[in-house]
Amino acid sequence: MSQNENSDKGLRLKGNALFLPVGIVNVAGEFQLSKKITMQGDVFISPWKSFSGHEFQYYSASVEGRYYFKEAFNGFYLGANVAASTYTLQKWNYWKDEPYYNEKNEVFTKSDLYQKGHSYLLGITAGYQFRLSEKWFMDIYGTVGSSQDFYKGYERGTGKRYDDAVGFNKSSEILPYRGGIMIAYKFK
Numbered sequence: 745m746s747q748n749e750n751s752d753k754g755l756r757l758k759g760n761a762l763f764l765p766v767g768i769v770n771v772a773g774e775f776q777l778s779k780k781i782t783m784q785g786d787v788f789i790s791p792w793k794s795f796s797g798h799e800f801q802y803y804s805a806s807v808e809g810r811y812y813f814k815e816a817f818n819g820f821y822l823g824a825n826v827a828a829s830t831y832t833l834q835k836w837n838y839w840k841d842e843p844y845y846n847e848k849n850e851v852f853t854k855s856d857l858y859q860k861g862h863s864y865l866l867g868i869t870a871g872y873q874f875r876l877s878e879k880w881f882m883d884i885y886g887t888v889g890s891s892q893d894f895y896k897g898y899e900r901g902t903g904k905r906y907d908d909a910v911g912f913n914k915s916s917e918i919l920p921y922r923g924g925i926m927i928a929y930k931f932k
Contacts, residue, residue, distance in 0.1 A: 756817065756881060758786075758926035767792070772926060774883075776816045784808045784823070788922075793832075798839060799858045799900075804829035806922065808869060808887075817881065817930075823869035825887050825922065831895075834858040847908040852899055857906050861895025861913075865921050879930045887922035891915075 753776050760770035772786030790802040806827030813820050834857070838844075844852045867889020875881055893915045897907035907913055 753816075755931045756883075756928040757931065758883060758928040760924040761927050762924040763788075763790075766795075770924060770926075774810070774817075774928070779815055780812045782810045782812070782816050782821075784810060788829075798834040799832050800834070801832040802829060803831070804865075806865070810869070810871075812873075817873055819874070820872050821870075823871070823885075823887075825865070825867045825869050825889065827865040827867075827921070828862070829865065830862045832858065832860045844906065846906055850906070852906045856900045857897055858900060859895040859897050859913075861893060863891050863893045865889055865891050867921060869922065873928070876927075881928040881930065883926040883928055885923060885926070886920060888920045889918065891917050891919055891921060893917070 756774045758772040758774065760768075760772075763770045769789040770786065772784050774782050774784040776782050785807050786805070788802065788804045788806075790800050792800045794800070804827055806825055808823045808825040810821045810823035812818060838854045838857050841853055841855045844854045844857060846852070867887045869885055869887040871883060871885030873881055873883040894912040895915075896905060896909070896912060898904065899906050
């Protein structure tokens with residue numbers, strides 16, 4: 745093992761530079777398991793009751809195993825990600841002031857509706873990590889996968905459920921659910 749490989753072992757603490765300017769916290773810790781494999785855990789916290797007029801309280805935690813093609817913390821990698829989240833948010837397709845009809849034929853305005861629930865996610869990450877200086881690194885990545893969602897729909901103002909489901913609505917989607925530019929600091 746070269747001296748450079750040995751000096752790069754250890755723990756990286758990271759912060760997502762894309763989200764911090766808008767008050768969203770996304771931090772992670774990545775540590776080396778073997779020459780090409782690392783494990784990362786991260787949390788994502790969006791405390792906004794309203795962000796640009798839309799609910800966006802979103803809290804998630806994930807664990808990811810990564811395989812680097814060169815060596816840990818260096819170059820391209822692929823990873824397997826497992827995550828869980830809880831949220832109160834307004835889906836992007838509810839941002840317009842258009843009518844929404846439920847199964848009872850009651851009419852609501854879509855932009856007045858939001859969803860509250862939780863999700864379980866499983867995905868694949870692709871990324872690239874590189875050195876900025878002796879102790880600083882940059883990690884550019886994105887994750888796509890399956891989201892299993894359990895939520896209830898509410899009308900803003902009245903708190904009335906607009907959906908007709910007993911208990912939770914359920915949905916399953918394939919979507920991008922993580923990504924960004926992490927600035928990492930290397931500890932021993």
